[in-house]
Amino acid sequence: MPIPADDRRARILDAVRALGTVRVADLAERLGLPAVTVRRDVAALADAGLLRRTHGSVAFPAPETDTAPGPAAGPARPAGGPALGLLVPAVVQYFDEVIAGARTAAAGAGAHLVLGISSYEASADRVQVEQLLATGVQGLLLAPNWTAADRPEDQAWVAGLPVPAVLLERRPIAGGPAAGLDSVGSDHRHGVLLALRHLAGRGHRRIALAARADTWTAHQVRSGYDEACRILGLTAGPVLDVRTPAADLDRVARQLAEAAADGVGAALVHNDQDAIQLLPLLRAGGVRVPEDLALVSYDDVFAALGAPPLTAVAPPKRAVGAAAVDLLLRRLATADEPLPVHHLELLPDLKVRESSGG
Template sequence: MREPSDARRRRILAVVRSRGTVRVADLAAELEVSVVTVRRDVEELDRAGLLRRGHGVARSVEPVEQPPGPAGRGTAGDTAVALVVPERHTYLYETMHGARTVLEEAGLRVALHIAPRAAGAERPLVDRVLADGAAGLLIAPRWSTAAEEEADCAWLAGVGVPTVVTERRPRRGSALHAVDSVCSDHWYGMHLAVDHLVSLGHRRIVLAVRDDSPTARALRSAFVRIAHDREKIEDWTVTLSAPEAGRAEVPGRPAPFPDPADFGSSAGGLVGLLRERRATAAVLHGDVDALMLVQQLADRGVRVPQDCSVVAYDDVVAAFGSTPLTAVAPPKAEVGRLAAEVLVQRLAGRGGPPRRVELLPELKIRGSAREL
């Protein structure tokens, strides 16, 4: 006899509540019904508010009782924590390395997951790792545009496990505002770069950013405000560091500041723009573009730092150039360590109210900036 739908749904609820997160395919196999039937049941239970539906998974809306352990779930080494970062992002890999040390010392099993370069790539990846039993999430979403960030906020705030967002500062008032986050204070980092150049006598400065990340947008916004408020700066502009660099919107730009579409540009690229603006200094995000600029300037007979000072932002490989670059160094590993400590506390049922932490970058003075 075929099982009534209400009885089947009660069984689904019981399984989900006992495990926290379950794959729809696994539920179908255990109940010996089709995936389509279970998916329909899960959708109905989601509409009734009895569970949450994800990408191929069902999640409990109630706390899941776990046996005691060092992190509040299982024994040492049993609890899995997922670290999710964008692909080809060396900066964030350093942050994740800092986090891994703390998590492993706490007896947690760590799984690193790389999100491909595609809008919304984190969602199915996170759903999958949670269905596999991850008890916590430490994530640095790509968020190539502000619109992508806005679209992800509600989803990420409701994943159902302790979550810490790293090197991202969720917009105030968004669904992620009250989710734990740890990041670098990029306003302060840009302040260090500009203040250093101004102290060396530079009055005409260009900022070049790739503008394909939340960090790039934060740096652009900080530079515009800092440069606008510095009376000593005679001329400044923002440009893209490479022709293929994407443009991303920054909402809420006050009236005195240029629209994102009005980036400085030149037929001669960044080097041409520096000449047209008679700029004596450039700040670049990140290191690779800064090192390439030094090479391009040399090809045009422009010496660094004698004719043009260059400051890099990131300090991943800035020190390895033929001219070691003065660079702003965000506390990458420390951001990861602190984010992991917050996550460990959450998994243990401690930690108090949500935390929004910003750590201050440092300026590493080398050989690419000099006094005029």
């Protein structure tokens, strides 16, 4: 069974941390993975600033971004500015760009980032945060594994952290124990409204939604869809659940084909990766994009590489990372002065391409 990209890249980071500088070919052999796959993953990690490539070898960059060492590794000792811990649920796709934005902002301010990589399980968050705190970080940027189903008590531990923290692409429950924390994120409801308004402007009145339900962003997209349909006076539905593994996309493609035959003229798909995999499945089922079904994807990570290129909602991922760093540094600089709690939402953009008839 193929190893998910998240798991592969986490294993690559663990191996490089243990080995130091290592040849990519040796790394592939050590991990038992195809060399071409490791090269592709290393390139993605290097683009996000998490690894450094030189003449066929790979190592950690120094010194502006590091990964959190184990508990025995001792405290981080940045030269100059403060050390900031950054917790993300994965080092691929969406959060690559968030990390890149945070890294650039931190470097410009003379700060040092220490990266903690959780898994898409809430239980892993605390372990990673404890390791970040053990390195001596003075503030935290956190993207915990929250969903719309979380209860206030599940967020209480974040409010009790011993250093200032800014939530990243997450919003605390209103009135909950974490409501007093700063947060910076994308306004995904606005992003969905942009997509549906674009499709409605091309005459589509019935627009389907195909979306995951296992991440914070997915829940925001789903609630934004209901809200946008009300605002625009559209007939909502059908709403199709996208599950993993990817083989489930065969079912989604059949359901979209049935919806198109029933008069549904467009669909919003969360996320890009699923939308790109749906394109050949729809073609195989006799559904042309955009002639029979206009498509808009969400995230704009891979959308431009689709055939046809996908119109996509583009959350301001790099800007979110940069704004979160700026806010955390302000919080640290004004520790003895009152600074209002900030809940910042940055608006996504819409990149119009061929898949929606643009």
